[in-house]
Amino acid sequence: MTMRYFLLGFLLVCAMVVSVAGFRGSLSRRPPIEIFPDMDRQAKLRPQSADDFFPDGYSSRLHVPNTIDRSQPVMVGGKAVFPFEDNPLNTGMQPGTPPGATNFVEVNPLPITAELLARGQERFTINCQPCHGAGADGKGATPRYGMVVIANLHDPRIVRMTDGEIFNTVTYGKNLMQSYAMNLEPRDRWAVIAYVRALQLSRLATVDEVPADQLAALPPNAAPTTNAPPTNAPASP
Amino acid sequence: MSDIFPKWTNKLPAYLIVGGALVGSAVVAGAWYYFTPKYTRVGYQPIQPVSYSHYTHVEQLGMDCRYCHTGVEKSYHSNIPAASTCMNCHNQVLKDDPRLELVRESAATGKPIPWVWIHKTPDYVYFNHSVHVNRGISCFHCHGQINKMDEVQHAQPLSMTFCLDCHRNPAAFIRPVEQVYNLNWQPDSATKQLADGKKLVAQWKVQSLENCSTCHR
Numbered sequence: 001m002t003m004r005y006f007l008l009g010f011l012l013v014c015a016m017v018v019s020v021a022g023f024r025g026s027l028s029r030r031p032p033i034e035i036f037p038d039m040d041r042q043a044k045l046r047p048q049s050a051d052d053f054f055p056d057g058y059s060s061r062l063h064v065p066n067t068i069d070r071s072q073p074v075m076v077g078g079k080a081v082f083p084f085e086d087n088p089l090n091t092g093m094q095p096g097t098p099p100g101a102t103n104f105v106e107v108n109p110l111p112i113t114a115e116l117l118a119r120g121q122e123r124f125t126i127n128c129q130p131c132h133g134a135g136a137d138g139k140g141a142t143p144r145y146g147m148v149v150i151a152n153l154h155d156p157r158i159v160r161m162t163d164g165e166i167f168n169t170v171t172y173g174k175n176l177m178q179s180y181a182m183n184l185e186p187r188d189r190w191a192v193i194a195y196v197r198a199l200q201l202s203r204l205a206t207v208d209e210v211p212a213d214q215l216a217a218l219p220p221n222a223a224p225t226t227n228a229p230p231t232n233a234p235a236s237p
Numbered sequence: 238m239s240d241i242f243p244k245w246t247n248k249l250p251a252y253l254i255v256g257g258a259l260v261g262s263a264v265v266a267g268a269w270y271y272f273t274p275k276y277t278r279v280g281y282q283p284i285q286p287v288s289y290s291h292y293t294h295v296e297q298l299g300m301d302c303r304y305c306h307t308g309v310e311k312s313y314h315s316n317i318p319a320a321s322t323c324m325n326c327h328n329q330v331l332k333d334d335p336r337l338e339l340v341r342e343s344a345a346t347g348k349p350i351p352w353v354w355i356h357k358t359p360d361y362v363y364f365n366h367s368v369h370v371n372r373g374i375s376c377f378h379c380h381g382q383i384n385k386m387d388e389v390q391h392a393q394p395l396s397m398t399f400c401l402d403c404h405r406n407p408a409a410f411i412r413p414v415e416q417v418y419n420l421n422w423q424p425d426s427a428t429k430q431l432a433d434g435k436k437l438v439a440q441w442k443v444q445s446l447e448n449c450s451t452c453h454r
Contacts, residue, residue, distance in 0.1 A: 002252070003252065003255075006252075006256060010256075010259060010260070010263070014263060017267060021271055021276075024270070024275050024276045024279060024280075025275075025276075025279045025280045026280050027280050027282050027390070028280050028281050028282065029282065029283060029284060030281075031281065031283070032274070032277040032278045032281055032391075033277055034359075039359065039361065040359035040360060040361075041359075041360055042360040042361070044360055046360070047314045047316070048314070048316060048317055048349075049354065058349070125301065126301040126303045126304055127304060129299075130298060130299070130300050130304065130326075131326070141297075141298040141299055141300075142298065142326055142329075142330060145298070145330055146329065146330045146331065147326065147329045147330050148329055149329065176328060176329060177325075178321065178324065178325045178328070182307070182319075182321075182322075183304070183307050
């Protein structure tokens with residue numbers, strides 16, 4: 001008799017525990033339990049979290065005025081360029097351009113190498129493709145979902161634009177396009193620009209420029225065979 | 238004499254042994270099942286202040302993780318994007334949608350959106366994102382299929398065993414770097430994964446890091 005009651009009670013307790021605690025992996029809205037929180041959560045700053053040490057409560061701090069990042073220089077033609085220098089690599093403008101003026105450099109300050117283009121392709125795919133599309137023709141994913149204004153980077157106006165002005169657009173944004181300076185370091189911005197130029201060239205190429213072993217893949221009459229100067233030649237080859 | 242120990246006490250030792258064994262094994266089973274991050278963490282899915290969906294943005298729009306989590310390949314911390322990143326698109330898309338009220342306010346005032354932090358190792362553990370993602374370890378292994386989630390859910394226990402299971406044998410997990418951000422990628426088969434993994438481990442000289450000071454420094 002007692003055994004039966006005991007067993008019944010035992011099963012009831014088990015059922016209660018399981019019904020309250022649930023199973024592994026079931027959805028929970030409450031934060032995980034930390035038994036000794038003083039060991040798990042110590043008095044140290046973790047990025048992007050609230051912290052009462054500073055009056056405004058942010059653990060991630062802005063720069064103290066007149067200080068700079070600890071930084072690695074970029075090598076431009078054998079010369080080390082640091083991010084704080086007045087150099088076309090950082091500003092897209094001729095050295096000595098006064099603030100407010102737009103003395104854009106014509107061409108990419110970095111030598112165009114296969115490595116730079118590969119980097120540019122990767123960064124373009126991450127940062128630009130969602131809007132401008134894989135071919136930079138303004139047919140990305142967002143225009144299909146309600147983005148009304150978008151630029152086709154094959155537009156003759158943009159093809160003729162100096163590299164420095166595109167650098168300026170990526171760094172500070174323009175009209176409805178916002179700045180990408182936080183996502184792309186200066187070297188990556190120039191890599192993206194080099195890749196955009198390659199995409200633009202690909203639409204202006206003639207059949208003569210196609211490597212011989214790829215000619216067979218072209219549809220007949222794909223492009224003019226004459227090497228007539230295209231009407232909207234890129235300003236900077 | 239028979240008055241002191243009534244007859245039923247003859248069965249008492251048996252009752253105690255059987256009952257004790259039952260209760261004991263139930264407690265052990267309960268502790269084994271419940272007192273582990275596999276239970277306490279997996280499935281944690283807080284309500285976020287903005288109904289942001291990784292499914293919409295990653296799977297439908299085809300965005301790369303690094304558009305928003307820009308720090309993941311450069312730093313130990315994989316940053317949550319600022320509201321201005323959202324406004325890149327949402328200054329045109331769903332421009333006046335009430336679901337994005339907090340995002341617009343944050344972009345205008347600079348006051349951060351109070352996102353709830355989901356994956357959080359204890360402060361005595363050192364973890365580093367860039368080491369892993371640049372060595373062919375995908376977000377998928379530690380966060381699950383984020384691209385299929387409308388709300389982010391804690392998918393893996395992130396316990397010490399979980400870390401060590403991979404550190405002891407990285408060849409079973411490592412993948413080509415181009416596929417790290419493609420969470421839909423699957424190896425063709427387990428044997429092919431091991432063979433290719435072994436090659437990558439040799440090529441990149443990946444170490445098997447089991448020293449305590451790797452993660453507790």
